[in-house]
Amino acid sequence: MWSLIQLFYIIIVNAYITSLLYRSHAYVDGPSQLILTGGSMATVYVVLAHLAKSTTIQEHNEGESCVPTGQILVTQLSLSSLGIATILMVFMGGTGSGLLVTFILGVAQAVQWSSFYCLTTSGFAMASATSQLTAFAVGVPYLQQGPFGADTSSFIIVASLVMYFLTLPRMNSMPLWSRIILMIVPLLPRSMTVAIPQTWARKSHPIELLHLEGRRQYNDMVSRQSKTVEEAITEYHRRYFRAPPTGFDSWAQLALDNDMLLIDEFDDMTKAFEPYQQVGPNVLAKILERVLDMDLDDLVIVKIENSQITSSSDKFWNYHGEYLHDWLAKPLYKELLPNLTIILNTFDEPKVVIDSKYAQPTLDQASNIQFTNFGKTHPWSRMTLNCPGASPVSEVAEYIAVEFVADLTQTQDVCQHREYEKLHGFFNTPGNLNLVDLPVPLFSQARPSTFHDLMYPSPYYEAHRDDYNEEKGFPWDQKRTSLYWRGSTTGGYNTIENWQEMHRQRLVLSTIPQNGPYNITLLEQKTSRSSWNPYRTISTPKLQGLFETSVSEVVQCDEEACDELKAALPPEGSQSDSASYHHKYVLDMDGNGFSGRYYRILRSRSAVIKQTLLKEWHDDWLVPWYHFIPLSMQGSEVWEMMRFFSTDEGDEIGAAIAESSSRWTETNLRKVDVELVTLRLILEYGALFDRKQ
Template identity: 25%
Template sequence: MTSRLCTRSVLLRLSLFLAISCVLATSAFLWARAPQDVTPDGIPHFNRPAPTPPPQAHPIDTLMKKADREWHRLMAKETTDLESAAKAYRWRRGRHPPPGFDKWVEFARLNGAVVVEDFFDQIYHDLTPFWGLEPAKIRRQAKNFEFVVSVRNGSMTVKSDDKDRPWMKLWGNMVGTIAEWLPDIDIPINVMDESRVVVPWEDINEYVKAERASRKLVPRPEVVREYTGLQEIDENPGEPFDLEWIKGGLYWDIARVGCPPDSPSRNVEALTNFSGPPPMPSGFPDRSFEGYVTNWTEAKDPCLQPDLRGSHGTFVEPISMSTTHYLFPIFGGSKLPMNNEILLPPAMYWTTDEFYSGGEEHGGAWETKKTAVMWRGAASGGRNKLENWTRFQRHRFVSMVNGTAVQHAEKDSNGVGPNFELLSYNTYHLTATQYMDLGTWLNSISEAAFVNLVCFPGTGNVNCPYTDAYYEVKKTMSMREQYAYKFLPDIDGNSFSGRYRGFLRSTSLPVKATIYSEWHDSRLVPWLHFVPMDNSFVDIYGILDYFIGTGIAKRREGEEKAVVEGAHDEQAKKMADAGKEWAERVLRREDMQIYVMRLLLEYARICDDRRERLGFVDDLE
């Protein structure tokens, strides 16, 4: 009896095993035959849309709330009179303000400026290393440079060559508007797009130590209250310094010496093979918050991102190069984080030329704009050639938001285009891809195109034989025309993009990716005044999905109004409005004057032999 029960038990288990195996085999066969690799439109792509994640705060919601707190923290530090401004200066800088500080505060007050000491941090980042050089050396370097804006006895002059240098004229004009309040100074100007100075990090570190050692609040009776002036250097300018300009080579190897020794990029050599797509993240970008930029300073820093040596034209092949490893007081409109220029507001921001400013019309009401991404520009960024064009940032961005290019990658190439690689849909949980493939979605919400393919060597027209197959050249659009769209990406060209201030002042929403620093960085808050984007651009789909959603309005059962799935249009409008309002308060021409006046008072002190005792203390009497 026991033997018979055991036999029956074994047979039951065997039958159950065979039945389960049959079901699994059938399921596997049916799954393999099922169209699981197609979109709802029947178009195949390289992976399935992600299932809807459980309800929770979107990362962008979290980042916007964080940005709002940061802005309120900054505004709590606003100063409104001489006493509070001088007190904030001494607390943050560790020394007395420079002579002329009272006139600077009055100038800011008369021009209705928002004064927060943190807004001027870039000045001290730029000037601090020069406390490690002898003042006489700085004066001589500045006096003998080829391109100089000078102030003597309250009047401005420009020294240049015989070529047309529009930026020199504009910077001269900018300084000229405040010259009556400035001490005598010589301001060397970088007339190139590219940055010029990269001092090894170890040298900069020693110069910074020298500044710290000299930092103190000198007793009031010992303070020197007037600048010495430049009569001596005018009478005996000496000979120009040999700065040993580097005119060729791999710029990445030249630039990475400016990175800290323990940074990811310092010991990574430059690439020489630029074929195929650039290196791109396989998931969320490093140091991001669930895929989105959370630290704007880090997101822009090539020292933290060695992949940029193969994905940004600055490091692939710049248009021109003339770089020195010696610390030298040269002023320019932008620089890389490892560069040592002294930043001025860019001449493009000072000009009233509508090509850069968009004029005084900054777009209509948000509700009247087209819900789409608009980008127009030249394929600049360096010398793009047959063998390297796939590594340039503007080419990559235009391809990644072009629906046709993305559809080709989805259908034919397992998510790989000639100059980009798509992440799995599962990475960013895109709402749109639950309804359609990525390319179809982009075709409905994106209008990005080149106006000139900028070949090297040049072709004499806007086309380019090695990129014509990938890009349709379209007509130029004025800034005013671009303001008819809700979303305006801003991408580096040969250096920074001169359109950024215009975009910020518009009623549209800027989406910004850059590796360049500018004068205003300390006064703009990402996720409050603009949308920050990673330089790989892999987050662009998540950004657009959050703000635009599917881009197609559908009527739900029982509802009268058609809605767009997943859209956060109100949040986009709120950010665009906040950015415009803030730009009109802190990025005015008057704010540039105020910044430059403060900068040049500090620069004049550094050039003075009595700099350690030079200061403003009238508020302490």
């Protein structure tokens, strides 16, 4: 029995070594992959070989049990491997994501190899190489993706066989060469799937790799969330280098009690408060006083006093205040609320771009605050006044590569993309825009990277929470493989000079089937193992058939522009919300501000292709390529995107993204989640006026 326990221990330890070695370099690509893999394996082999030579393996007969012989040796080797692998993981910056899954796979592989060995010898030559072979078996899908995968694979196979030979016990009943053959025969099926496929293996499409990375990021994010109030407070200190606001401990307990999945993920929402932390509470109070006196129609004022919440009652947009009241109305929430005055921007467009010279305004400056109307003008310089002067315009070459959005934060950084001036209606010629250049701490539903509005959950989404009707939806395999979008020409004010630069019009003009064929760029492989390279071609009727894009109504334009728009993009009228549910892929684009249909189509079990320059509160919780498919502002990659999604591999990923987004709305978009997000934001807001913290 003790011998069996020791054998089980050896399997477990080697499986753990597997997970450490594999996770330390599984996601590393390029030449460093070979260095990390080879270096870690070689170090283990050197020590194992040294120990093997210094330990005597007694001769034994074939009929002996496979358990007792060599136990001391294998135990020593396993412990040494464990120590080395742990040190390697620490210095190589390994991640703990998926460790349990890898460990379980390692156990299964270790049992398989150990069983093979017991059939061919009564020693433990197998155990010393089990961890290395298992690590490789588990890591094959990832090793194949790197350019040095074949070299790494060959190294591991050869080194593992060498390790077999070094620790193989001497046998009396059978020649050594025959024992080696018997030992290699069980490995041949694995070798066919491990070594040879490195020549035949299909090179993954960029979208496949982006989806894998998105899934890893989200799983990592979920696994690292705080499990106690104390952990949440510690994590807040670590992220923001300051103490959390008054009431945070009670908020954290409420979040835990209500099973909030992402209790720590508030980075964008929290960092939005940083400019206002540079302004004294008395100056902020003066700014609020001045804004209240202005009595602007597009602002709703909410006041909290002695836990009682009141809002403007005579304005058309007052439902914003009513939803805020509803979100904070629970007794457990109200007892945490400080006395505050809150300003809600009810318009789609944000309002605050702080001029650096007013970053810390005086009381006199705060008393003279003004909002300036930039509607139907070209306010690019005003919107980007805080960008470095040397910000380059990203050049788009005549022969362009197909580039998918890999870093959404960088893609949405307006300062890094001066070309957005001509690619997005809001930056080109907004239909409505009232800007203020002092730090007015008002809440807006969405904002670009150069704006300083505070973010909060949009009441519009909440008002339309039940718009998705499950009975009108379809399972994935009953949807059409096509991209759907129909909407009006909002997004900016259209003139004869600029309407073709507006983001909605540009995308429809470049995909509407009746306007084809189009000059497009796709990706191709010469062989299944070669890289994906771009090539220019003409869109085919089959490819054009993957798009169903059209304009429902022509609006926000002067007379001449309206006429041209109607001629180029004949309006086809509105359709019911459920029209999009027939399609596997649904495009969602900015309008004048954020898109109000986003949550509905995330729920619809279609995969959302999202094109936006606006940040919203939920960006902290949604992961690109796992919950949605990001599209650049140029949008030219949409052709290759849809070509890939029409393949079997692409369809599988599209279905996974659609399922992930639907599940996200169920687990992260509950009413209680929106309430708790709002409560935490109000606590952060209250801290601006309570600097004693």
